[in-house]
Amino acid sequence: MIESVASPRAIIVRGAGIASAESSKLQIADVAVEDGVITRLGEDIGDCEGAIELDGRGKVLLPGLFDMHVYSREPGEEWKETIQSGTEAAINGGITGVVTMPNTVPAVDNGGMVQSVLEIAGRSSRIPLFAAGCITKDRGGRDLAAIADMREKGAVLITDGGVPVSNALVLRRAMEYARDFDLLVGSHCETMELSGKGAMNEGAVSFRLGIPGMPACGEEICLARDLRLAQFTGARVHLQHVSTARGLNTIRRYKNEGVKVSCAVTPHHLIFNEADVGDYNTHFKMSPPLRTEEDNARLIEGLKEGVFDVIATDHAPHANFEKAQDFASAPFGITGLETALVSLYHYFVRKEVFGWDVIVKHYSAGPRSLLKLPPAEIREGAAANFVLFDPDKTTTFTRDSMKSMSSNTPFLNCELNGSVEHVVLNDRLLK
Amino acid sequence: MTGHKDLLDIGSLTRDEIEFLLKTAQPFKELLRRSVKKVPSLQGKSVLNLFYEPSTRTRSSFEIAAKRLSADVTNFAVSTSSVVKGESILDTIDTLQAMRVDYIIVRHSQSGVPNLIARHSKASVLNAGDGYHAHPTQALLDAYTLREVIPESTGKKVLIVGDLLHSRVARSTSEILEKMDVQVGVLGPGPLIPEMRPDYFKTFCSFDDALAWKPDVIYLLRIQLERQEAQFFPSLREYHRYFGVTGERLKRIAGEGIYVMHPGPVNRGVELVDEVMSYERCLINQQVENGVAIRMAVLYWLKPETGTGGAS
Numbered sequence: 001m002i003e004s005v006a007s008p009r010a011i012i013v014r015g016a017g018i019a020s021a022e023s024s025k026l027q028i029a030d031v032a033v034e035d036g037v038i039t040r041l042g043e044d045i046g047d048c049e050g051a052i053e054l055d056g057r058g059k060v061l062l063p064g065l066f067d068m069h070v071y072s073r074e075p076g077e078e079w080k081e082t083i084q085s086g087t088e089a090a091i092n093g094g095i096t097g098v099v100t101m102p103n104t105v106p107a108v109d110n111g112g113m114v115q116s117v118l119e120i121a122g123r124s125s126r127i128p129l130f131a132a133g134c135i136t137k138d139r140g141g142r143d144l145a146a147i148a149d150m151r152e153k154g155a156v157l158i159t160d161g162g163v164p165v166s167n168a169l170v171l172r173r174a175m176e177y178a179r180d181f182d183l184l185v186g187s188h189c190e191t192m193e194l195s196g197k198g199a200m201n202e203g204a205v206s207f208r209l210g211i212p213g214m215p216a217c218g219e220e221i222c223l224a225r226d227l228r229l230a231q232f233t234g235a236r237v238h239l240q241h242v243s244t245a246r247g248l249n250t251i252r253r254y255k256n257e258g259v260k261v262s263c264a265v266t267p268h269h270l271i272f273n274e275a276d277v278g279d280y281n282t283h284f285k286m287s288p289p290l291r292t293e294e295d296n297a298r299l300i301e302g303l304k305e306g307v308f309d310v311i312a313t314d315h316a317p318h319a320n321f322e323k324a325q326d327f328a329s330a331p332f333g334i335t336g337l338e339t340a341l342v343s344l345y346h347y348f349v350r351k352e353v354f355g356w357d358v359i360v361k362h363y364s365a366g367p368r369s370l371l372k373l374p375p376a377e378i379r380e381g382a383a384a385n386f387v388l389f390d391p392d393k394t395t396t397f398t399r400d401s402m403k404s405m406s407s408n409t410p411f412l413n414c415e416l417n418g419s420v421e422h423v424v425l426n427d428r429l430l431k
Numbered sequence: 432m433t434g435h436k437d438l439l440d441i442g443s444l445t446r447d448e449i450e451f452l453l454k455t456a457q458p459f460k461e462l463l464r465r466s467v468k469k470v471p472s473l474q475g476k477s478v479l480n481l482f483y484e485p486s487t488r489t490r491s492s493f494e495i496a497a498k499r500l501s502a503d504v505t506n507f508a509v510s511t512s513s514v515v516k517g518e519s520i521l522d523t524i525d526t527l528q529a530m531r532v533d534y535i536i537v538r539h540s541q542s543g544v545p546n547l548i549a550r551h552s553k554a555s556v557l558n559a560g561d562g563y564h565a566h567p568t569q570a571l572l573d574a575y576t577l578r579e580v581i582p583e584s585t586g587k588k589v590l591i592v593g594d595l596l597h598s599r600v601a602r603s604t605s606e607i608l609e610k611m612d613v614q615v616g617v618l619g620p621g622p623l624i625p626e627m628r629p630d631y632f633k634t635f636c637s638f639d640d641a642l643a644w645k646p647d648v649i650y651l652l653r654i655q656l657e658r659q660e661a662q663f664f665p666s667l668r669e670y671h672r673y674f675g676v677t678g679e680r681l682k683r684i685a686g687e688g689i690y691v692m693h694p695g696p697v698n699r700g701v702e703l704v705d706e707v708m709s710y711e712r713c714l715i716n717q718q719v720e721n722g723v724a725i726r727m728a729v730l731y732w733l734k735p736e737t738g739t740g741g742a743s
Contacts, residue, residue, distance in 0.1 A: 203627045208442070210542035210564025210599060213627070279550075280543035324521055326541040328562070 010034045010048035011424055013388060016056025018378050019063075021365045024355025026060060033384040036427035041380050052429060054422055058392060062360055063376035064096030064385040064425060067337060068157070068367040069240060069264065069312035072098075072129075074120060076105025081317040081405050083117070084124035086337070089315075089404035091430045093338040094387035094420040096127050096376065097368070101161035102134045109134035111149035118154055126430055130371065132157040132186065135174045141165050144174055151181045156371045159186030159240070162287065162332075164222055166192055168229065175235035184370065186238045187226045189247065190288065194218035199328045201289040205274040211327055214289050216244045223247045227254045230261050238370065239263040241314050243288040245298035252307050262370050264310035265299055267340050271347050272296075272410060282323045282330035283410045286316065303362065304354050309370060311363040313340050317406030335404050339411045341387070342395050345418035350391065384424050393419035434734040437549040437556040440565035441606040449610060452728050453575050459731075460724035462499070472731050473502035479532040480506045481523075482559070483539040488695060488719070489559050489569075493536045496726035502534070520544060524551050533735045537561070542599075555735040563597050569694055570603035572725040573650070574611060576718050580690055581647060590616040590641050592674060593652030593702065594623045594663070600694045601652055605632070616644055619652075619674055620664040638674065642683060648690040651676065651702045667701050676703040681710060690714055 011033040017026025032040040032048055040046070067090060073081040081089075083100070090098050100117065102108035108117060114131045121129035133150035137143045139160040147158055158178055164187065165171040178185050195214040200206050202213020223239060227250060230237035242248055242263050251263050268286065273293050277284045284290060302308050316333025323330050341359070348354050368375050376385035396415040399407045423431040432451045435443070444452075462468060478497040482490050490506070497504045507527075527535065534555045537545045542562030549556040560566040581587055589608055595601045595617055605615045609631050616633040617624060618641045624634060635641035654670060664670050671677065676684065676691065681704065684691065690712045691703070697715070699705055707713055 204629075207625050207627050207629070208602075210562050210602060212563070215626075280546050321519065324547075325519065326539070326544045326547050328541045328543075 008050065008052045008429070010051035011054065011384070011429060012045070012048055012051045013054045013056045013061060016059050016061035016388060018061045019356035019360050020378070021357055021361035024357045026356065031061065031378065033424065033427070036384055038378065038380055038382050038384055041378070054388060056388060058390070059421065060356060060389045060391060061378060062356060062387050062389060063364040063378055064387055064423065065094050065341060065363045066097040066367045066376070067095050067313050067315065067340070068099040068310060068371065070098045070100050070315045070337065071103055071161070071317065071333070072100040073317060074104065075116070079405075080319055082124070083120050083129065085403060085405045086315070086317070087121070087125040087127050087129060089335070089337040089402065090127060091423050092403045092420065094341045094389065094423055095337055096385055096423065096425050097130070097373070098127065099130045099132050099157060099371070101159065102132050103139065103161040107134050107138050108132070108150070109137050109139070109145035111146055111153040114150045114153040114155050126428070127425060130154070130156045132159050132161065134158065135160045135165055135185065136170060139163060141167055141170060144170070144177065147174070147177055147183065148181050151183050155183070157184045157186050157238070160188065162188055164188050164190050164192065168225060171226070172229055172233060175229055175233040175237065179233060179235040182236070184236045184238050186240050188240050189219050189222040189226055189242070190214070191218040191222045194221070197328070199285060200277055201274045201291050203274055203292065205277060209277070209280065209327070214287070216246065216291060219244050219288055220247045220250065224250050227251065227259065227261060230254075231257070231259045234260070237261050241266050241269065241288055241312070242299070242308070243269045243291050243295065245295045248298060248302045248307060252302070255307065262309040263307070264312045265303055265308045266312060266314050267336060267343050268334065268410065270296060270299055270303065271343060276410070280327040282325070282327055283334060283408055283412065285327060285330055285332055286314065286334050287332040300348070300353060303358060308362060310366045311340070311344070311359070312367065313337055317404055318408045319406060320408075323408045333408070335406055335409045338402050338404060339397055339409055341389065341420060342416050342418045343411060345389070345391065346416040350417055383426055385426070386424050387420060388422040390419045390421045391417065393421070395419045432732070434732040436734060436736055437545070438567050438729055438733060439545050439549060439556065439558045441567050441570050441603045441610070446610050449571070449574065449607060452571055452725070452732060453578060455728035455731060456575055456721070456724040459499070459727040460721065463720070463723060469499055469501060471501045473497065473500035476502045476533040477531070478502045478504045478534040478536065478730070479527060480504065481509070481527075481535055481537045482507070483509050483537075483544070484560070486538055486559070489538065492719070492722045493557075493559060493726050496723050497534070497730060499723070500727055500730055502730070505532070520547060521551055524548050528552055528554070531737060533737045534730060534733065553736040555733040557729060557733065560599055562599065563602070564599050565603045566599040567603050568722070568726050568729055569600050570607040571729065572718055572722045573604045573692065574607045575721045575725055576692065576714050577613070577648060579717070579721070580714065585612045586614065587648070588614045588616060588644065588646040589648045589650055590618060590644065590646035591650045591652065592618045594654055595619055595628070595652070596623045596625050597655055598652050604650065605629070616641055616646060620670065622663040638680060645687070646689060648692055649676070649684065651691065651693045653694060653696065654698055654701050656698065671701055675701060676707050678704050678706060681706055685710060685712070688712065692718060695719065
């Protein structure tokens, strides 16, 4: 077990603006935490003996974030990331809970593997970690994984992580089976035949660079299929990392019809587009790929409007030698846990594109509610679970400053506005 | 005109730089026809041919060009090197860097490999063809050949026929033509014409329509038989019939005095019938000859950052 920075009896944050899911306005107040519980919240709450005092003036206090799309790489690919380094990266970014994808070696496709992941987390993670299991054995798309067994051992979600279940009949059966065990089915929407050897969005930029493209319609078609199957089977389906405006429109339509479906967007699909690939920069290669400027605008609208339930990073660490290849040969994926909150502040909250409420709603409350976990709340009587964010400071993301073992992020060596100053979980000051 | 460190694509060249390179190639072409075909411009410099993809013509063309400029040329045989033992591209480049080569001529099956090498190397990197991306010296030699037969090329029309999707030649050559204010038409089976193509491509669906546009040059692309992992058209027979220069089409082409170009090597009976090779306005061999002159001009122009001073 890693020692926390401190485990004082009490922590007091004075004068911070408290963010909530309900309003973009911040409520200025003092917060006192005693023995891991918020005991007082308001003006002039007095002192606590032996308390750590945090100066919150000019800063924002928001509920601990929750990222439901993280690749931990352990077991099997520990040169990229471990559960320990990944969860430390999460803490560094203001995230106090994660769901790890089943793409480990071996894959998490049975109850025993769920148990092992949770055991590793139990001894090496300072934040709660929840495991996702596979839909099909070894993510092969053919035979159903041990869905009920994984559920019993604690899996909160099933997904083949990074690939779709291409066979619609297999997916239908998985949905029908998972439905009765009340397990959320996570869908990576991509028509693999249309993607082929594609490595970026098919468009003007892929043509110029001579990189085989992954057409937007490949996502849209698979998404329409999965939505219809969700409606047909009545399963709870979660559409991961939606990257296309048309795909989002289809989701909007099904939601209006009352289908039990949720969806997520990554910070990078809100911020970047295909033009950012530039001179074959592999830190902009991920799946689904970055689309167009128009897609950025529509996805931001979708987030503000609430069509998106969740923000999740799709944190996918890769070692430097793996990304330092030509664009087509480099693996898909970028890290995101440490940069997510700062980048969302830098690009959107700071510019008043949307308020703190959007972040709290979709990056803290949304995923926890979807997974039927208790919310992180800043109110008297609640367990302490919050982040103190300083909008006036900046963060430069360097290999040394990041806790992740990998630094495959578009923000490497970039200076952004905002800084995660402190993270408190229960009675511990994690950062 | 100050030389660049690298030549990776046509997009990074200005119109003036293109004109300069075309002009510089002129005396080199004359030199090639003399009995003593050598100048000392790159004496003491080392040029490395790093070909990850099989090539005879382009590699020989670069080798001859470098030797005519008195450079020392090494052919890095990839199939027998440590690359097959799994050495990464950048490790290979570090090794070559330690050997102090001044120019690296790269061909690779993946787009962007020359860009990757250029970022990590002080030697000048010359792209000899990467994936579907670019083949800038081919584009320059095509432009040079076009100018030889049509000196006033502004506003003229070039019809590019074939596999536009997988062709680095098509990308680079169409780009240079556009920069030279030459109109570009394209013709080929639908699946081989990219959906997201540049606006300046004028697209045709049949050879008849394309000929009615009255092109000055027909540029045939090679059908890359080795690259047909998926089926893009029903058969070579159908390709030849609808998109090839058949005997009948050659008659029309000859009647209208249209030039024919092809980057080689040709697939006889697919892109064209045998008779095209002996057609008086077929420029294929002229393209090959000009290739050496253009590559000499490019090597002469580039400025490596490997030591004090570049080429004289």
